[in-house]
Amino acid sequence: MKILGISAFYHDAAAALTIDGLPVAAVQEERLSRSKNDPTFPMRAIEWCLDQAGLEPEALDAAIFYERPALKFDRVLMTLLRGFPQSWRIFPKAMKNMVGEKLWVRGIVSAQLGIPARRVHFTDHHLSHAAAAFLTAPTEEAAILTADGVGEWATLTVGQGSKRPGGPVDIRLLREVRFPHSLGLFYSAFTAWLGFPVNEGEYKVMGLAAYGAPRFADEVRRILRRTPDGAFSLDLGYFDYHRAVDAAYSRRFVDLFGPPRDRFEPIDPGTAQGRHYADVAASAQRVLEEVIVDIATAFRKETGLADLCLGGGVALNGVANARILREAGFERLFVPSAPGDAGCALGAALWADRILFGQPHRDCPDHPFWGPAVEPDDLARLAAEDGLAFERAAEADMIDNVADAIGRGAVVGWMEGAVEFGPRALGHRSILADPGDAAMRDRINRDIKFRESFRPFAPVVPVEQAATFFELPPGGARLGRFMSGVFPVRPEWRDRLRAVTHVDGTARVQVLEAAMAPRLHRLLGAYSRCHGIPVLLNTSFNIAGDPIVTSAAEGYSTFRRAGMDLLVADDVVVRRDRARQAQRMEVMA
């Protein structure tokens, strides 16, 4: 069967295509539209997925949307009713938002694709998350935990699944916590209070937390309380559901933690004010961890299952994930490369195949590379037109040259094959650099990422040597496959890995298996032969505010804008030629 999965209209839209039960293409709309976190109907992504498989839309057996719009409408309306009469200010906007677009998904999909409405299906938001996590994971039986801001009504679910190749699939969500009680919205309120953009700046809160001490954990526990049955609830007095349908913080929140941060001023954890923000971030992070670890631990006891699949936006919290792995009692923890709503496009398509249409299970390839491939010829043409030196080298030479250049301080744009599905660059669209050079880190922060100094860069290490440099608990290497866990850097290596070690001595490490990205794996080997450590700094290939690059032209443009030293697209290598470039600019001026 040919099934198209779609997620859209909230944050980070995406499309995914499965044929005969296996993914063949998946991409976030932002990667094609070049508008970060693009939530609009993912027409470009859909077109690309169909093109990739050489399909016309009529050939689709089904299109499936990642949530149920009518149920979502029910939740929004109910929230407005319960907020009466204070909700009058957001009522017009919320109504127009829902009625204008979100409610008519069946019609939109059917009209845009030109397929009959009866071929358009829906599933539950959290079932999409669960399917994205469980059906892509190499396990036959697992507990499932999903947690995010909110879907239709559910904000957190626990369930379990079973599958084996050729056999039937079962995914059962057993219990859920419902809106407005939400770990995602809880964390978002702190994100907003700290002056970061909601749905985007959550990882900054996690990064900032490492600078602080959880001095306010008791205060935070007043906001996020445990219920006697082991779940949790939010004290709604601290949130402002009347002003926003998602939970912004309220007056009482400000009374408790002080005035929100001025988003125009930088955070300096060295000042008293900066430390206060860091302490609040650390407290929110701590309490989030407590709750989710506790829920996971209880569920492990209840099910007795060895594996846990984790989905939803909260699964992007690598610190919490690592704690679940260490403390909850599961042997293995699987987080997909796209645990957020974009990943629901793939989850929904797989769910439709296995559950809605009852197809037998097939194991999905265990990698994140489902997007458009880079065209090295395009890069060669661009470089030639601009008079930049480029070469096409045999792979072994190319890898040695790049490793050598990195050792001499080069910042390298590394593009290979298909784009990653999900928010992390996992070796196909990465910026690579020396992991030991703090000046290098500052240069990348200043010239390329224009970002706060408190955000760490991630390292990438081959799975064979990971334990030499990082303290990985059992199952840690698996969690590091898609950069889903934060682990301590071994103290004796922290100095050599300065640029990728966070202030608390940890790193969000990517543990690389050769089969997943063989060239990057060989590059790590070559770097190790020259410089003694098989570790590189690996950050996403984009400039602040842009989505990760997709095409050779985007990589080339980013390489030029950011003043990087080397750009690699498969076998084509372009070097920055400062002298010639300066000359050219003068001629033009």
Add this chain to the structure above:
Amino acid sequence: MTGWRVPIDRLVWADPRRRARKLLQFAEVEAQGARDLFRAAEMTDDPLLRRRLFAHARDEVRHAALFRARGLALRRMLADPGPEHGLGDGLIPGERGFDRLEVERESIAALLAFIHLSERAASQAFAAYGAVLDHDPETRAVIDRIARDEEGHMRYSRAELTRLAPDARRALWVARLRRFWRAYLRLALILADMISRLILTLLYFLLLPPFAWVAKRAARKEAAGWRDCPEHDRAEGRAGGGQY
């Protein structure tokens, strides 16, 4: 030509809070403009135009940084920077940059004509602001400097248009009409928004109270904590691919 707007500009730029906010707003517009131009450079096949667009985009990055730095400096001098948005902070056409231009969908002629007109509007607007900023020489220096760049952008885009488009004048007229149309649409949308807001607000107070009462009663009975998943409540037939 722009004498009529001097009193308005003077009024708008007199308040230091608004001045700071406007500069920060401009910084965002320039940054978006830079992204659009980099995108245009990525899309074009003509190497010379690509280099020009690239250089232009770099200027806009610099403008964004200049506006931001000055806006922040002004903001820091205020005892209370006030709310992030105030009345009268709406952008007027010369301040909108390329105004959500969809680079991929435009022909080279349309793109260049659009850039030319936007830059012209910007350079005129900035020149006018410079003229009413005697009391704030630092902001004035920033704006004057940027206004000069915008003139350069205006010139190169016109020259490229002549080089690459067979009928440059026609492209300019089309772009002018489209800008006009957009301005009209924006007004129409604002009006439609106001009307729908009014109607929906009326509906809210007329229709919702009884439902709100019921919803609140139901909410009081609801205990927090775990709930069974609705999957189990659903009749077999409905558990499938429906909207509910």
